[in-house]
Amino acid sequence: MKTIKGPAIFLAQFMGDEPPFNSLDSICAYMASLGYKGVQIPTWENRLIDLEKAANSKAYCDELKGKVAEHGLAITELSTHLQGQLVAVHPVYDAMFDGFAPEEVRNNPKARTAWAVQQLKWAAQASRNMGIDASVSFSGALLWPFMYPWPQRPAGLTEMGFGELAKRWKPILDVYDEQGVDLCYELHPGEDIHDGDSFEAFLEALGGHSRCCINYDPSHFVLQCMDYVQFIDFYHERIKAFHVKDAEFNPTGKQGVYGGFQPWLKRAGRFRSLGDGDVDFRAIFSKLSEYDYDSWAVLEWECCIKSPEQGAAEGAPFIQGHIIEVTAKAFDDFAGGAADDAQNRQILGL
Template sequence: MRSIRGPAIFLAQFAGDAPPFDSLDGIAGWAASLGFKGVQIPSWDARLFDLARAAESRAYCEDVQALLAKHGLVVTELSTHLQGQLVAVHPAYDAAFDGFAAPAVRGNPKARQAWAVEQMRLAARASRNLSLTAHATFSGALAWPYVYPWPQRPPGLIATAFAELAARWRPILDAFDEVGVDVCYEIHPGEDLHDGATFEMFLDAVGGHPRASILYDPSHFVLQALDHLAFIDLYHPRIRMFHVKDAEFRPTGRVGVYGGYQPWVDRAGRFRSLGDGQVEFGAVFSKLTQYGFDGWAVLEWECCLKHPEDGAREGAEFIRRHLIRVTEKAFDDFAASGTDEAANRRMLGL
């Protein structure tokens, strides 16, 4: 068995225009002061990181690593959640997602998709230059407007959607394979890959591609009333990344899974700071450790109640307390009597 590394923090929700959150140096110093050992970097945030430069310049990547090392930190992974979303966008969401793209391609879905694919290719090369082995992203979605079967979905609609999704992602997966990096899709509502069944459908559509992997975030399963522990048992061979985020699901006579179009604070399913929700983190860390996951435990803060800086401070200690140093011997070794094949046969009456 191997131990999970951590604590680390995803910087996306903390970056801002005021110090110390407006530069990589500043936010790294802040994260280190809370006890974090690694940072997951949002590749779209130019205040923190230059993706195109990182893809072309190993020297730039070495400078990034040196800056982080000054604070006792390492980069755990890069993220292209926003760019990955744009690889596949249903027309109903064109306006909502257009702001994720570079200004030059907004309002032009074909150009926006081509830009997103190139961003993914840049991320593959940047990950290689940073000596990373896993990358965080979203799958995007073509079928999401049809997630609930009313009106009845016509035969073949979902199969067509997943065939097209696979066709768009297969070349990207190949590009990541060339540099030895896993593409870890966050299994997330709003994406076509939002539960185990849809991940299996995608995996089949890309021919079981070795780089098609999972970013495991149990909070999204709590909100779907999906068994977040059984998910690990089923898919642990493909889990290559871990977001440590909490959530609660408390349905009432007024709202349930769909939330009634209410703001986050009034929904039955709400994201919470670590320890304030219903994710069984003791069991989560145990299962991941049992199955040999040795990636990073990365805090992702999304809470409808608690201040982000409080969530980060508490989250670093929460993760630290859940990390398991794996045992090097069995608990009952003291009672071992050695190996003796003749004795074994006698004990069996042979």
């Protein structure tokens, strides 16, 4: 067994215009002071990284890693969640997702997709330049408007949708393979791959691509009423990244998993700061350790009640307290002895 790395934190939800959240140096100093050992970098945030430069210059990547290391931190993964979303956008969402892209490609879905694809490829190259073996992203969605089968979905619609999704992602995944980097999709409502079955459909359409992996986030499974611990049994070989995020599900006589179009505060299913929700992290950390997951445990803070500052401050000791220093020996080794075939035959009466 292997020991999980951490605690680490995803910086996307903390960036802002005021210090200490407005620059790489100041936010790293802040997170290090709270006890974090790693940071996950959102690559769309140009105050943290120049992605094109990182893809083309190992010297720049070494400099970036050095700045982070000055605070006793490591870069855990590069995130391309927003760019990944734009690899596949159903037209009904065009206007809402345009804000994820630069001005020059807005109102132009083909140009926006091409921009997103290039971003993903740069992230693969940048990850290799930084010596990072995994990156995290979203899949985007063509089928999400048809998630609930009413009216009945036409025969072949889902197969065509996953086929097209795979067609767009395979050339990207091939670049990740060339760079020796796993691309870890966060299985998330709003994405075509949001649970185990949809991940399998995508993986099948990709021909089982070796770099198609999972960023495990149990909070999204709580909101879908899934068995998030058994999920690890099914997919542990593909889990290469881990978002530590909490959630709760409190259905009522008025509302369930779909949320009744209510804001986050009033939804039956909502994200919470670590320890404030329903997720059994002791079971998760035990299960991941059992399967030799040895990458990072990364806090993704999202909460509709608690402040990000409090969530971050509480998150580092919470994760540290759940990391298991795995044993190198069996607890009953003291009572054992060396192998002796003659004795074993005698014990068995042979």
